[in-house]
Amino acid sequence: MTEERPVPEVPPTVRLSDPRALRAYAHPTRMALVGLLRREGPLTATHAAELIGESVASCSFHLRQLAKYGLVEEAGGGRGREKPWRATALFTSWDTAAEDPAAAEAAGALQRTVVERYAALAQRWLEVQRGESPAWRAAAGVGDTVLHLTAGELAELGARMDELTRPYLDRLGAGAERPADSRPVLLVRMALPTDLPSGTDEEPEQAEEESP
Template identity: 70%
Template sequence: MTEVPEDRPSSVRLTDPRALRAYAHPTRMALVGLLRTEGPLTATRAAALIGESVASCSFHLRQLAKYGLVEEAGGGRGREKPWRATAQFTSWDPAQEDPAAAEAVDALQRTVVERLFEQARRWLAGSSQESPAWRRAAGSNDTLLWLTPEELTELTSRMEELTLPYLARHTAPQARPEGARPVTLIQLAFPAPEPGGPS
């Protein structure tokens, strides 16, 4: 695992294809995300919050624990024992040389993108009920840039640096200003077809 600097939130780095495949499940991603923002939680409480059965959540939590993404928080028994996330972020190497790992990463990244865009669709479907301030603040845009891989890596790093001051609010509710709410910031960067080239 890559060492995380003290001023950065903790991260779990997945390298085992089995761990990558295990995480590539919408319910498991939902559980990890929930525990990161609301945990520790029991399987019963998590099930109520994400709309799954208690048995399903209990099973998925045990699978996540096998790969170090969640752990028991102590206390309780059976489905009433609380669970917590082991880190604030999950990372993996998108450029795998091992075919099994590459296939697992592809499946995981598809699941991540599908989940994020489903969240965006839900926001759009209900945005008319939101305040004008939130409708103006939220949005999407795209910019075409001509970059080298090194420049894109640097740009991504600089964008991540901008979010650091806000990340402590995950685990410190008292640091959240009045009116703050969870916001999903999606970053996608990929080579676009060159003009005149195959699309």
């Protein structure tokens, strides 16, 4: 008999709709900081800078910008650059089919930044995987499956995949209990139609969805 892990409630999510907030988040350093605080926070700007390889001044600036749009907040204690920061939620979402042109343009720019970060991580894995253990080389990787689905079925499938990952979210954050051999793993879900128009000046119409 296997032990069943309890499935927690839907995790807190920050939803961005203001074009200014979308543009503010579409910065690699800011995304790295938010991700770091979600995994290991609370952290000071000094500690965060050491972990992501940025200057303390840069991290302090970006953390203040993120705080303006509700993505991070002061965790209490400390002074100046030594005050700790924490993420306000585990996930970020936004509307990829916003009717407002400014919001739609900002959301598109943010999505491109997210995809570029995913691609960079995948490329880095390919570069270093030969130095990993056989167990991790077998477990990690990329793949794809083509399915014929309705929009409703695709949304349902995404929700079921979210349910599978929720029991592991309690391992995030400083002091969380984790198995000794666990590592931070980025699980990326890409669900995209393959019958897209090609070679046109107009972008294909996007179905409404949320991006984590």
